Amino acid sequence: MRQAHTVEQVRAAEAALMAKLPEGTLMQRAAAGLAVAVSNFLGGTYGARVVLLIGSGDNGGDALYAGARLARRGAQVTAVLLSSHAHPGGLAALLAVGGRVGATSDIVSADVVLDGIVGIGGRPGLRPDALAAVQLAEQYGVPIVAVDTPSGVDVDTGETPEPHVRAALTVTFGTHKICHLVDPAASACGPVHLIDIGLDLPPAEVQSLQAADVRALYPIPHGESDKYSRGVLGLMVGSPQYPGAAVIATTGALAGPIGMVRYVGPDAVAAAVREAHPEVVGDGRVQAWTIGSGLGDELDVPRIRELLDADEPVVLDADGLKALDDSGDHVDVLATPHAGELARLLGVERATVEAERLKYARLAAERFDVTVLLKGATTVIAGPDGEVRVNTNATPWLATAGAGDVLAGLCGSLLAAGLTPLDAAAVGAYLHASAANLSSSGGPTTAIAVAQALPEATRLLLS
Ligand SMILES: NC(=O)C1=CN([C@@H]2O[C@H](COP(=O)(O)OP(=O)(O)OC[C@H]3O[C@@H](n4cnc5c(N)ncnc54)[C@H](OP(=O)(O)O)[C@@H]3O)[C@@H](O)[C@H]2O)[C@@H](O)CC1
Ligand SMILES: Nc1ncnc2c1ncn2[C@@H]1O[C@H](COP(=O)(O)OP(=O)(O)O)[C@@H](O)[C@H]1O
Ligand SMILES: [K+]
Known part of the structure; x- marks a missing residue:
């Protein structure tokens, strides 16, 4: 059974688990799974050009830590910071292993773009600089891997009232969200890969039989x-x-x-x-x-x-x-x-x-x-x-x-x-x-x- 939980349910399960674990454990679990999924998507890591689109929250943190893991395995990783606040620990980890901060124009020559703009904390829509970056990737045919959710969709309803990311693959954590199963957002996810991070969740109202x-x-x-x-x-x-x-x-x-x-x-x-x-x-x-x-x-x-x-x-x-x-x-x-x-x-x-x-x-x-x-x-x-x-x-x-x-x-x-x-x-x-x-x-x-x-x-x- 594939279960899709609401943001509220995910947040509650996250809080309960985080109380029992050292700080940052869940983000590391998410980033580790994300890095492996991106590596598999690319068919290898060494020499791959990876651009990270980074928003202001933990979704960007996941992307930055995953970027650091990919850089350690030989990828050229560039972070494009779309807000004045990027996850500090994630950014430091990336820079420490040779990743760099770049500009939107770096997308043009990338093999893959990681969408760490927003996840479950996002409101529908993309701000102008994020939209421009996403459009550039689309224009140059650079595939986008969405971190947790394609940014810009409505996570709890699957609605897409505003511009949003169209992903070639979505890597999500803990459980599926409603936007992964319900159209029109589901069609913007590509295949959805779920990484288990150990959340203990209640039964979901939205389920998909396997x-x-x-x-x-x-x-x-x-x-x-x-x-x-x-x-x-x-x-x-x-x-x-x-x-x-x-x-x-x-x-x-x-x-x-x-x-x-x-x-x-x-x-x-x-x-x-x-x-x-x-x-x-x-x-x-x-x-x-x-x-x-x-x-x-x-x-x-x-x-x-x-x-x-x-x-x-x-x-x-x-x-x-x-x-x-x-x-x-x-x-x-x-x-x-x-x-x-x-x-x-x-x-x-x-x-x-x-x-x-x-x-x-x-x-x-x-x-x-x-x-x-x-x-x-x-x-x-x-x-x-x-x-x-x-x-x-x-x-x-x-x-x-x-x-x-x-x-x-x-x-x-x-x-x-x-x-x-x-x-x-x-x-x-x-x-x-x-x-x-x-x-x-x-x-x-x-x-x-x-x-x-x-x-x-x-x-x-x-x-
Ligand atoms: N839950 C879990 O178990 C785990 C969660 N994890 C990860 O954390 C992610 C959730 O992180 P999060 O809570 O920090 O929120 P997130 O989605 O990064 O956005 C936050 C900020 O973005 C902004 N913003 C809002 N809308 C916007 C828009 N349209 N366009 C641009 N910006 C917009 C707004 O801030 P503002 O800029 O308005 O101040 C908002 O506060 C989750 O998806 C997963 O990846 C994993 O690490 C492991 C375990
Ligand atoms: N884009 C699509 N992808 C997959 N299945 C689709 C798509 N569009 C329609 N379907 C499925 O095709 C079937 C069409 O049924 P319906 O619209 O009642 O057609 P008809 O009245 O001619 O029998 C439904 O089962 C629907 O879920
Ligand atoms: K995202």
């Missing part, structure tokens, strides 16, 4: 299982306008853990579904529903509301989201909007949702009393009680028509097999992205190819 967590949650059939006990999913998706949505969602559902799929919809669409999947049966008892993908003119709001009020859990997707209202208890509902659909539900602009994804996913979960899975490059899942899961393993090749239908079918399958909406969403998003990675392998893919890769992605996960 392979072992997904494996532990996946409903695996056993010797006593039959097709009913594995779970039966009802699909109310697709229309004469969008028959493909029904076929695609069914393919996603059948690639999940359930034993049977029931399709409910217009005869012509049902025929298309059965042509692709002869095993699909008609109306009857189900353990969960997937409703809404490609419903178009078939949208029947009163019927959907009846199902939302019934006992069986529901995945509500696409057009079906129009049936959601904020009266009543919908804790068994998993809503799967993209940013545009969530914006419509909440009466705000799409760009506003894109900019503040965590906030609006949480807001909708609370307002509609549902679990919200907000689709995008990183998927944010918010439960009605404030718990958040983030999925970060998707490829941009997954942004293809119908990919959402696959996810709706798969999540319904996981719900019908007994997972909670939060777990179904997190497991579904993880496997959906894994299947996309398999079927894409770095190139184009299609929704149906993603759905067809789901069994293999699941096999690889479970084996």
